[in-house]
Amino acid sequence: MLKIEHLTKVYKGGKKAVDDLSLEVAAGEIYGFIGHNGAGKTTTIKAAVGILDFEGGDIFIDGHSVKREPMACKAVTAYIPDNPDLYDHLTGIQYLNFVGDVFAVEGGLRRQRIAKYGDRLELTANLGDPISSYSHGMKQKLAIISALIHAPKLLVLDEPMVGLDPSAAFHLKQIMKELCAQGSTIFFSTHVLEVAEKLCDKIAIIKEGRLVVSGPTHEVIGQSSLEDVFLELIDHE
Numbered sequence: 654m655l656k657i658e659h660l661t662k663v664y665k666g667g668k669k670a671v672d673d674l675s676l677e678v679a680a681g682e683i684y685g686f687i688g689h690n691g692a693g694k695t696t697t698i699k700a701a702v703g704i705l706d707f708e709g710g711d712i713f714i715d716g717h718s719v720k721r722e723p724m725a726c727k728a729v730t731a732y733i734p735d736n737p738d739l740y741d742h743l744t745g746i747q748y749l750n751f752v753g754d755v756f757a758v759e760g761g762l763r764r765q766r767i768a769k770y771g772d773r774l775e776l777t778a779n780l781g782d783p784i785s786s787y788s789h790g791m792k793q794k795l796a797i798i799s800a801l802i803h804a805p806k807l808l809v810l811d812e813p814m815v816g817l818d819p820s821a822a823f824h825l826k827q828i829m830k831e832l833c834a835q836g837s838t839i840f841f842s843t844h845v846l847e848v849a850e851k852l853c854d855k856i857a858i859i860k861e862g863r864l865v866v867s868g869p870t871h872e873v874i875g876q877s878s879l880e881d882v883f884l885e886l887i888d889h890e
């Protein structure tokens with residue numbers, strides 16, 4: 654569903670943020686992307702969702718190249734950034750309807766999904782308020798609902814648990830599992846290793862832009878914990 658082939662990204666000024674990175678996320682998988690600060694996770698994610706150009710390699714979503722067929726890729730993808738920059742002057746519901754219009758989500762289905770995810774993330778009561786009045790966590794919740802409104806085949810999240818209260822974090826994890834059980838695919842970065850360990854079918858660890866290890870979570874971890882494996886790999890690779 655998501656195939657990253659030999660991705661290389663060099664920022665202006667010469668910083669090579671991602672170096673020949675390849676990984677593949679199959680349909681229905683929850684895939685965790687782990688690495689220290691500055692390892693290249695956000696860069697990889699932004700390249701994958703088509704908002705950051707890159708010099709080397711290619712990325713395919715559902716068989717389409719993000720470089721050559723960006724619209725086909727965007728139609729089936731939802732992206733939740735680590736710091737959602739929403740339209741502050743809109744209310745929550747206006748923003749959700751805007752996203753629903755962009756993805757041509759039919760009215761009944763749209764209302765049903767807004768009610769379902771709004772209730773589970775406890776944002777329904779605030780949807781009539783301007784986004785400018787929202788806390789960071791409330792903006793994060795709105796971004797999550799907006800991503801789910803068009804039932805994406807591929808959901809890409811950058812640090813999704815940051816800023817969420819424990820109840821919302823719990824519901825997001827449940828929603829992620831449900832989406833994958835229904836056939837969606839999830840690729841997300843996180844520093845919360847316990848979440849990755851429990852939630853992910855597969856895991857990739859990167860260091861300084863290069864892939865250190867990837868594979869099924871139980872194989873990567875073995876008899877250890879993800880924290881031990883991570884510290885071992887990051888310190889010794």
Ligand SMILES: Nc1ncnc2c1ncn2[C@@H]1O[C@H](COP(=O)(O)OP(=O)(O)OP(=O)(O)O)[C@@H](O)[C@H]1O
Nearest residue numbers: 664665668670688689690691692693694695696697
């Ligand atoms: N716009 C930019 N211009 C130049 N260098 C950048 C830019 N954005 C990121 N970098 C650099 O690229 C490298 C990878 O950054 P990236 O944001 O992808 O890391 P990350 O793994 O997401 O980190 P974190 O866990 O801290 O969010 C870092 O060295 C960073 O300083």
